[in-house]
Amino acid sequence: xxxxxxxxxxxxxxxxxxxxxxxxxxxxxxxxxxxxxxxxxxxxxxxxxxxxxxxxxxxxxxxxxxxxxxxxxxxxxxxxxxxxxxxxxxxxxxxxxxxxxxxxxxxxxxxxxxxxxxxxxxxxxxxxxxxxxxxxxxxxxxxxxxxxxxxxxxxxxxxxxxxxxxxxxxxxxxxxxxxxxxxxxxxxxxxxxxxxxxxxxxxxxxxxxxxxxxxxxxxxxxxxxxxxxxxxxxxxxxxxxxxx
Numbered sequence: 001x002x003x004x005x006x007x008x009x010x011x012x013x014x015x016x017x018x019x020x021x022x023x024x025x026x027x028x029x030x031x032x033x034x035x036x037x038x039x040x041x042x043x044x045x046x047x048x049x050x051x052x053x054x055x056x057x058x059x060x061x062x063x064x065x066x067x068x069x070x071x072x073x074x075x076x077x078x079x080x081x082x083x084x085x086x087x088x089x090x091x092x093x094x095x096x097x098x099x100x101x102x103x104x105x106x107x108x109x110x111x112x113x114x115x116x117x118x119x120x121x122x123x124x125x126x127x128x129x130x131x132x133x134x135x136x137x138x139x140x141x142x143x144x145x146x147x148x149x150x151x152x153x154x155x156x157x158x159x160x161x162x163x164x165x166x167x168x169x170x171x172x173x174x175x176x177x178x179x180x181x182x183x184x185x186x187x188x189x190x191x192x193x194x195x196x197x198x199x200x201x202x203x204x205x206x207x208x209x210x211x212x213x214x215x216x217x218x219x220x221x222x223x224x225x226x227x228x229x230x231x232x233x234x235x236x237x238x239x240x241x242x243x244x
Contacts, residue, residue, distance in 0.1 A: 006053045011041075015061050018042040023071040027136060029107055030076060030084045036107065038088045040070030045090050045102060047111045060111030062102050067094035073126045074104070075144055075166055076136040086136065087114065087166045089146055091123045099123060099148065101167060114167050120159070124150025128163070129187040129206065142189055145172070145224070147208070149182035156181035158210060160224050172224045180212035187221075199228055 011018050018041035027036045034051045036059065044063040050056045064070065069092060076086040090100040098118040102111055127149065130142040138144040146161040146169050153159065157175035164170070175182075188207040190198065198205035202222040207230065210217040218230040 007056050009048065009056055009058070013058075014041060014046055015058055016041060016043050016046070016063065018044075020068055022067075022069050025072040025074055025088070027074045027076070027086060027088070027104065028134070029086065029104075030135060030137070034108060036104070038072040038074060038102075038104075040072055040090070040092075042066055042068060042070070045070065045072060045088070045100070047088075047102075047104065047107065049108055059108050062090075062100065062111055062113045064090065064092060064100060065094040065097045067092040067097075069093045069124070071125045073128045073146070074136045075128050075131065075138075075146070075163055077138065077144075077166060084137075085166070089126050089128070089169070091126045091148065093122050093124060093150075095152070096121045099126070099169075101169070103167065117161075117169060119171055120148065120151040120153050122152050123148045123159075124156070124182075125184060127185045127187070129208070130189055139189060142204070147185055147187075149185055154179075158182045158185060158208065160221065173227070175210075175219075176227055176229075179210070179217070180214060182210050182212050184211040185209055197230060198222065 020042045022040040024037050024039045037048045039046045047060045049059045074088050079085045086104040088102040098116045101114045103114040127147040129145045144163045148159040150156040157179035159174045160172045161169035186209045190205040195203040195205045198220045206222045208219040208221045216233045220228045
C-alpha cells in the first residue's frame, strides 16, 4: 500500500552477469548525500547508485566466490572534520572465502576490495551494532562492533570484531562455550531503568539478541570478554532455509 514501483535492474544488466541475487543494504554517503544499495550477487557484490530512484546505475562491482547467499552491512565514520569514509562487510556461505571488506569511500567513482579476513572460512550473515541505521554512523557516545553469525567456527556461534580500524576489523572475542549456532541477530543499547537487569555497572548496557535455531537468547555484551546470558526464550522448532 502506498508503494510505487520506479525501476529495476535485471540480473543480466549487471556487469558481472550473475544468475541470482541474495540480499542488500542501504547506504547514504554523507559527503555528497548520494544514496546506494550494496547488493549481494551470486558472483560478487555490486554497488548501485539509487540517488535517482527511477534511473539506478551500477557504480562498482567486486568479485567473490560463487554462492547463492551473500549479505552486506555498512559502517560509515568521520575521519576528518566534515569528511566521511565508509566500508561494507560482506559475508557468504561459500567455503574458504572468509569475510570481505569493501572500501566505499571513492564513490561514485569506484569500489575496491580493501582486505579479506580469513579467521573464518565462511559465515551466514553479519551485523553492526550501536549505529544509526539511517546513516550507518555510530550512535553518540557509543562504539560500533561487527558481529558474525553462522560461521564455520564453534558451531556457528556469534563472533565480535572491533571496528576501531574499519578497514581491517579485529576479532575481540567469541561467544562463550555452549552458545548455539546463530542464524541472525540485532542489538539494543540500553540507557534507561532496564540497565538494572544487566550486569552491575553496565550503564549504558549493550544487549545482543541472538536468534539461533532453538531459542532467542539475550546476552549482556557490554564487556566483550565476559558476555553474560541474561535470558533464553524457547520457541517451536523451526527449520531455517533459503535458496541453495
